Amino acid sequence: MALSGLFLIIFLVTHLVINSFTLAPSKELFNDAAHFMATNPVIYLMQYVLALGFIIHIGMGIKLTLQNRKARPKSYAYNQPSKNADLSSRSMIISGGLVIVFLILHLRDYFYEIKFVGLPSGTTDYDLVVNLFSSPIYTGVYVISFIVLGFHLNHGFKSAFQSVGANHKKYNPAIKIAGTAYSILISVGFSTIAVVHFINQYSFN
Numbered sequence: 100m101a102l103s104g105l106f107l108i109i110f111l112v113t114h115l116v117i118n119s120f121t122l123a124p125s126k127e128l129f130n131d132a133a134h135f136m137a138t139n140p141v142i143y144l145m146q147y148v149l150a151l152g153f154i155i156h157i158g159m160g161i162k163l164t165l166q167n168r169k170a171r172p173k174s175y176a177y178n179q180p181s182k183n184a185d186l187s188s189r190s191m192i193i194s195g196g197l198v199i200v201f202l203i204l205h206l207r208d209y210f211y212e213i214k215f216v217g218l219p220s221g222t223t224d225y226d227l228v229v230n231l232f233s234s235p236i237y238t239g240v241y242v243i244s245f246i247v248l249g250f251h252l253n254h255g256f257k258s259a260f261q262s263v264g265a266n267h268k269k270y271n272p273a274i275k276i277a278g279t280a281y282s283i284l285i286s287v288g289f290s291t292i293a294v295v296h297f298i299n300q301y302s303f304n
């Protein structure tokens with residue numbers, strides 16, 4: 100669970116950096132990066148590793164939740180969850196489920212469209228991104244998903260480090276701060292891309 104999570108943490112940074120190229124003045128930067136990602140054999144292979152990472156992570160998450168429920172079918176009579184764990188740690192299965200819903204929508208609109216349907220002639224990956232963020236509903240759904248993703252990552256980051264044995268009184272506060280900084284970066288970074296594209300079209304049309 101932790102290793103697949105750490106792998107996905109690295110994927111998200113790479114994905115954020117490449118998508119931030121859509122904010123550059125020239126669309127070539129993003130299209131060139133997208134072309135490189137689509138044609139490089141190492142990256143091509145990594146797509147399967149990425150898919151496997153997602154499947155392992157989701158499968159293990161469901162298994163762990165079911166095991167926890169089975170271990171305590173009857174909840175504590177005196178239970179004060181807010182004193183034992185923070186909100187993001189108690190809602191991992193819910194935030195994870197919402198991220199899966201987002202992923203299905205996202206893969207349908209980008210991955211499936213680019214790889215299996217094919218873009219209309221004369222249009223590029225960049226145009227697809229810009230077109231999708233012309234809708235306020237679409238942009239809103241994306242931004243809400245990125246906030247939920249941020250909650251999921253905030254707990255997932257420190258939890259992944261603990262699970263691989265990086266659990267030390269001295270380093271735990273630093274890992275917690277790094278996790279919060281990372282989740283804010285991902286959440287705010289992706290949201291900025293969506294909102295800037297939406298505002299750009301709204302103000303120019």
Ligand code: HEM
Pocket residue numbers: 114118133136137146149198202205206209210213214224228248289290292293
């Ligand atoms: C502003 C936000 C985002 C934009 C504009 C965006 C854009 C894209 C594009 C253009 C592709 C297709 C790449 C290709 O196959 O050529 C893609 C694929 C993908 N995206 Fe996103 N993405 C965003 C956020 C996210 C987030 C937050 C996640 C994960 C939670 C994610 C997960 C994926 C995955 C798993 C793929 C398929 C693998 C790949 O092709 O790299 N994306 N995205």
